[in-house]
Amino acid sequence: MATTDAQPRHTPLSLWVNGEYRPLSVQPRRTLLDALRNDCGLTGAKKVCEMGNCGACTVLLDGAAVYSCLVLAVECEQRSVTTIEGGAAGNTVGALQQAFIEHDALQCGYCTPGQIMSLAALFEREPAPTEASITEAVAGNLCRCGAYRHILEAARSLAASGTERRGAGDG
Amino acid sequence: MRPLRYVSSSTLDAVVAGLTAGDRLLAGGTDLLPLLKADLVHTTQLVDIKRAPLSGAIQRTPGGLRIGALATLAAIADSPLLDGPCSLLRQAARQTATVQIRNRATLGGNLLQRPRCWYYRNSRSDCWLKGGQGCPAVEGHHEHHAIFDDSPCRAAHPSDLAGCLLALDAAVVLYGLAGERSVSLHDFFRAPDSERRRETILGNDEIITAVDIPALPAGTVSIYLKAMDRKAWAFALVGMGIVLHRTGTTLDTVHIAATGLAQVPRRLAYCEQALAGTTAADVHIDAALQVLGRGASPLPGNAYKLDLARGLLERGLRSL
Ligand SMILES: Cc1cc2nc3c(=O)[nH]c(=O)nc-3n(C[C@H](O)[C@H](O)[C@H](O)COP(=O)(O)OP(=O)(O)OC[C@H]3O[C@@H](n4cnc5c(N)ncnc54)[C@H](O)[C@@H]3O)c2cc1C
Ligand code: FES
Ligand code: FES
Numbered sequence: 001m002a003t004t005d006a007q008p009r010h011t012p013l014s015l016w017v018n019g020e021y022r023p024l025s026v027q028p029r030r031t032l033l034d035a036l037r038n039d040c041g042l043t044g045a046k047k048v049c050e051m052g053n054c055g056a057c058t059v060l061l062d063g064a065a066v067y068s069c070l071v072l073a074v075e076c077e078q079r080s081v082t083t084i085e086g087g088a089a090g091n092t093v094g095a096l097q098q099a100f101i102e103h104d105a106l107q108c109g110y111c112t113p114g115q116i117m118s119l120a121a122l123f124e125r126e127p128a129p130t131e132a133s134i135t136e137a138v139a140g141n142l143c144r145c146g147a148y149r150h151i152l153e154a155a156r157s158l159a160a161s162g163t164e165r166r167g168a169g170d171g
Numbered sequence: 172m173r174p175l176r177y178v179s180s181s182t183l184d185a186v187v188a189g190l191t192a193g194d195r196l197l198a199g200g201t202d203l204l205p206l207l208k209a210d211l212v213h214t215t216q217l218v219d220i221k222r223a224p225l226s227g228a229i230q231r232t233p234g235g236l237r238i239g240a241l242a243t244l245a246a247i248a249d250s251p252l253l254d255g256p257c258s259l260l261r262q263a264a265r266q267t268a269t270v271q272i273r274n275r276a277t278l279g280g281n282l283l284q285r286p287r288c289w290y291y292r293n294s295r296s297d298c299w300l301k302g303g304q305g306c307p308a309v310e311g312h313h314e315h316h317a318i319f320d321d322s323p324c325r326a327a328h329p330s331d332l333a334g335c336l337l338a339l340d341a342a343v344v345l346y347g348l349a350g351e352r353s354v355s356l357h358d359f360f361r362a363p364d365s366e367r368r369r370e371t372i373l374g375n376d377e378i379i380t381a382v383d384i385p386a387l388p389a390g391t392v393s394i395y396l397k398a399m400d401r402k403a404w405a406f407a408l409v410g411m412g413i414v415l416h417r418t419g420t421t422l423d424t425v426h427i428a429a430t431g432l433a434q435v436p437r438r439l440a441y442c443e444q445a446l447a448g449t450t451a452a453d454v455h456i457d458a459a460l461q462v463l464g465r466g467a468s469p470l471p472g473n474a475y476k477l478d479l480a481r482g483l484l485e486r487g488l489r490s491l
Contacts, residue, residue, distance in 0.1 A: 011177065028177035028217070031204075051205045052272060064245075064274040070204050071275070072197075074177045075219060118270065139403040140269025 014078055017042065018086035026073045032066075033057045035073035036083060044084035044113045055141030058114035059083050065121040065137075082120070084113035092120045095158060103154035107145035115141045119155050128162035129155075172208050176215060179222035183346050186223050187376050191348070194218045196378060198241065199275035201268075202284040209294050211285075211301070220279075225380060227277070229253065235386035240279030240379045247332070248273060256391035257339060257384060259412050263331040263395040269404050279379040282333055282343070282359075283371065286326035286434075287406050288316065300324045300368050309470065315408065318469040318476050319433040322362035325470070327431045328370060329406050333360065334430035335395055337438060338412040341384045347377035360435035370435050391416045391424065392491045396483040398431075407431045409476050411483035415491050420450045429480060432467070441465045442484065456488050 010025040017040055024039050033050075036042045036059065046056035050069045057069045060082035068081075087093035096116045099105070106112045115138055122129050122137040129137070134155045143151065177197075180186045186196070195214040197203055198221065206212040226239030229250045236252065247253065248264035267273060267281075285291065290298045290307045297303035308316045308325045316325040333356070342355045359371050373379070393414040399405035410430030416423055425446045427439040441462035449455040460481045469477060 027174065029172040029175045029207075050208065052201060052268075055269070055271065058271055061274075065271045066274055067201075067271045070199075070201050070272075072177065072200065072204070072217075075197075075200075075221075121270070136403075137270060140271045 011074055013073055013076070015040075015073070015076055016078075016080040018082055019080075024073070028072065028074050030073045031069050032059070032061075032071040032073050032076055032081070033068035036068060036081070039073075042083050042085050045117075046110055046113060048110070053142075054111075055114045055118065056111055058117045058141060060117055060121055063121065063124060065118050065140075067140075082117070084116055087116070092123045093117070096120055096123070096154070099154040099158045100151070103150050103157060105147055105150040105154040107147050111141055111143045111145075111147075115143065115151055119158075123158065123162070126162075127165065128159050130159075131156070134159065172204075173210070173213075174215075175207075175217055177217050177219065179219045181222075181224070183224060183378065183380070186218055186220060186378055187347050189216070189218055190378070191376050192216075196220050198277040198280040199243065199272075200280075201272050201276045202280060206285065209292065211292070211294055220378070225378075232383070234383065236384040238278055238382045238384070240277060240381055242278045244268070244273040244276045244278070244281065244332075245270070247278065256387040256393060256414070259335045259338070259393035259395040259414065260332065263335045263397070263410070263412065266395070266397045267331045278332065278382060281330050282336075282379065282382075283373070284329060286324075286370070287329045288324075288326035291324075291326055298324075300326065300363060302368065312472065313470045314472045315406070315431075316470065316473055317433045318464075318467045318473055319437065320468045322364060322434045324363050324368070324434060326434060328360070328433065328435050329430075330436065331395065331397060331407055331410050331430055334410050334428040334436040335393075335412040336382060336384070337436045338393070338414045338426040338428035339384050339387070340426065341382050343379050344381040344383060345373065345377045346380050347374050351380070353383065356436075357438070362434040387414070388416050388424070394487045394491055396487050398479045398483060409479045409483060411480065411487055413484070413487045413491060415451075415488075422446055422449055422451055427484065432476060432480060439463060439484075446488075451488055456485060459488070460485060 013024045015022045048054045048056040052067045052070050059068045087097045118137050194216045197217045197219045225241050227241030228239045244264045253261045290296045299306045306325045317327045337356045342353045395412045397410045398408045407430045412428045414426040425443045427442050442459040445459040464477045
């Protein structure tokens, strides 16, 4: 099938990852997940099913949660990607990481980066989300250890402090 | 995944010209990329239509509403323009897949997604839809398959939105080498046959540019109910879209379309006839449920879908 003509070259790609400019050179068939893990050395997003069936590869693309196994890297030219490595004290991902630690919201930890990124997309939009929004946000992230109850508790605790923060701001 | 080239085109004419040369269109990629990875779709060039002059807007038109092919399922789920008569579309979009998929998946891609049949999706299994001999589901595992026997293939159509749009009498706008045409969804979806092992009549040189929904009389109500193996992130075992309008207490419009029962989304015409012109009293609902399976030939492992469909139809009718 593949003739010489059909062999695509590497394509230059400018990506912004966690606020940092990342010039890369990738084959068009490379997924965003592989580009993050192999070309950027950011292995936080996990590679599990590669079919959109598990959520372990969830990252933010221009702020929206996506499965990075179902996005081609070349689709992300000049776009901004946030991964779990972007977590720091004072930002949403960092606050979620802290809440997960405090609520023991992980066992093996393999699904954790995906769970946190799905929640980060939600909390960036709604600092004090409802129970229904929280459940909807993580409905696309499987946890094979069954840590769901603690994951939801971690999210609820952050939602509650979001409500307090908002209340304080309003008053 | 095999090596590919990735391009975008600045005109629709260039896009459709490329189609005849074997290009594949990439929209959200949520169905195409898994099919490419499994080696079930072959191409050497992907054309990213998100960069083409195509719209994803949801807007009112003189005739009703138009949704651009690039509208994401997330945008459909969130659009206040789709409240009222079209609210079943928002409900269906909300119940489709997960947040991550809805952020990427487009309406055009959703209508053209291929069946979820495990034989079709397994590159090692031979199946009629992929050009093989028979449909292995008939004698094999067919719990999720069609109960109507309209094609040599028993896979059920997976799209939640397609059934709803069929209940709304929507039409797709297509653009190809011969220009633009509008095709009603009734004609667009057609059970695969030996000349055309696909679920639609989309031409090899055509692209979907939009979906048009005709205006519905004020007071029209609608609902989409979906039965799944689990509460989220699952395809419909059966999906039921219902659109009703009453004059006084009499039903003068009754549109019912099901997902998961046939190779393509299916209007349940016998049920509609049993209800049209009635007051949807218990006897009329019973009559509609009685004729729901007319013409169906369920397989041993999927006859339960008839009961599910009856349950959803009854619940939907009573809630509207
Ligand atoms: C885990 C998972 C769960 C899912 N659950 C559901 C569910 O519950 N209900 C449901 O309905 N769906 C479900 N889906 C399917 C999902 O909705 C579809 O994959 C999606 O809508 C396809 O849209 P896309 O833009 O990603 O299409 P793509 O993958 O980009 O394209 C799909 C096909 O359509 C073609 N195409 C795309 N746009 C156009 C156009 N404008 N004109 C012509 N051709 C075009 C492409 O060339 C390709 O052949 C699920 C998918 C996954 C992975
Ligand atoms: S690896 Fe992407 S969803 Fe499982
Ligand atoms: S903590 Fe192990 S999979 Fe979720």
